[in-house]
Amino acid sequence: MKVNEYVRAASLEEAYSLKKSSPKNKILGGGLWLKKGNGDVDKLIDLSRLGLDQIKEEKDYVSVGALVTQRAFETSPIIKKIGGGVLSDAVHQIMGPAFRNSATIGGSVYGKYGFSDVITALLGFKVDLVFYPEEVISLDEYVKKPGFADGILTEVRIYKSSAKSFFKKVKMTALDYPILNVCVTKDKDYRIVVGSRPLVACLCEGAMKYLNEGGKDVDQAVELAMQELKLGDSMSAKGEYRSHLARVYLKRALEEVK
Template identity: 65%
Template sequence: MKAKSFQRVSSFEEAYKLVKESPRNKIVGGGLWLKKGGMDVDILIDLSQLGLDKIEDKKDYVEVGAMVTQREFEQSKLIPEMAREAVKAIMGPGFRNVATIGGSVYGKYGFSDVVTGLLGYKVDLVFYPEAVVSLCEYVKKPGFFDGILTHIRIYKENLKGFFKKVGITALDYPIINVSVTKGKEYRVAVGSRPLVGARCEKAEAYLNEGGKDFAKAAEIAVEELNFGDSISTKGDYKKQLALTYVRRGLEEVNK
C-alpha cells in the first residue's frame, strides 16, 4: 500500500467529509489489512484522537470503541469469554497489539474469527452518521455500510459459549470457524466457508423449539449454508468440519 498523505482528524464530521470526498480516502485502524491489500490510498484517515480506544460497561451492554486493539479486547474482563477466545486465535500477540476491532468487524472478511465469535452474542454496530445496525444484518447485506464504525455493543447475557477455529497451523487463516452459544436461546454460526460467518437459523429454530438431537441440528446447520473451495481446502471438507464442530459445540454448551 502507498498512501499520499495521512490525516489525524479531530472530529467524526471531518473524517466523514474526507471519506465522502473520494473512495481512495480510507479510514485506517491498525492498517494491517490495508497494507496487505496493497491498494494505493490518497488520504489515510486516522481516528486515534476521537476517544475510540475504550471498552466501557454501559449497564445493558459493553461498548467497544472501534480503535480498541484485538489484544486489549482479548484481555478485558468486560468482554465475554468466548468472544475473547475467538480473537486470541488470530496470529500472535504482536499482531493483535496492532489490529483493531473496528477494522476487523467493518471488513467482514470471509475468514473472520472475530465476526464468527461475535455472532454468538447480540451485537449492534454503531456508525457515524447516526445508524445502529445489528451485526447479523451487517454481515448478511452485501457491500459495506456507508459510514464510520465508531463502536460495537455486546449485550450482556448469561451464556455458555464454544468457539473453534480449524487451521493448518496456529498462525494460518481458518479453514473453518464455528461458534455456538446457549443462553435463553441457541445461536450457531459458521464462517470461513469461505464466506463470512453466518447464523444457522434453521438449526437454531430446531434447537429453540426443543430439538435435542445435536447431530441432527448440525446436519440442518450445514445444509442451510453454502460451502465453497478456498486456496487450501475443498468446500466438502469445510462442510464435514462444520458438521463435526457444530455438534461438538452443542454438546459442550450443554455440559
C-alpha cells in the same frame, strides 16, 4: 500501498466528510489489512484523537470503541465476563501479540472478512454496530447486507450474556487463517455460527429455530445446519473437507453447550 497524505482527524465530522469526498480516502484502523492491499490511498484518515479506544461497561451491553486493539479486547476483564470468555479466547488465536496490539476491532468488523474469527465469535451474541453519522445496525444484518457501510464505525455494542459457549478455529498451523470456524452459544436461545466457509460467517437459522422451539435431537440440528450451510472451495481447503469439519464441530459444540 502508497499513501499521498496522512490526516489525523480532529472530529468524526471531519473524518466522515473526508471519507465521503473520495473512494481513495480510507479510514485507518490498525492498518494491517490496508497495508496488504495494492490500491493507492489518497488520504489516510487516522481516528486516534477521537477517544474510540475505550471498553466501557454499560447497563445492558459492553461498548467497545472501534479503535480498541484486538489485544486490549482479548485481555479486558469486561470482555472475559461475556459468554465465559469465548470472545477473548477467539481473538487470542489470531496471529501473535504484536499483531494483535495493532489490529483493531473496528477494522476487523467493518471489513467483513470471510475468514474472520472476530465476526464468527461476535455473531454468537447479540451485537449492534454504531456508525457515524447515524446508523445503528445489528451485526446479523451487517454481515448479510452486500457491500460495506457508508459511515464510520465508532462502536461495537455487545449485549451482556452468560451463555454457555463454544468456539473452534480449525487451522493448518498456529499462525494461519482458519479453514473453518464455529461458534455456538446457548443463553435463553441457541445461536449457531459457521465462518470461513470461505464466505463470511452466517447463522444457521433453521437449526437454531429447531432447537429454540424445543427440538432436542443434536443430530437433527446438525443435519438442518448442514442443509442450509453453503461451504465452498478455497486455496486452503475443499468444500467437502469443510463439510466434514462443520459436521464434527457443530455436533461437538451442541453437546458441549446443551
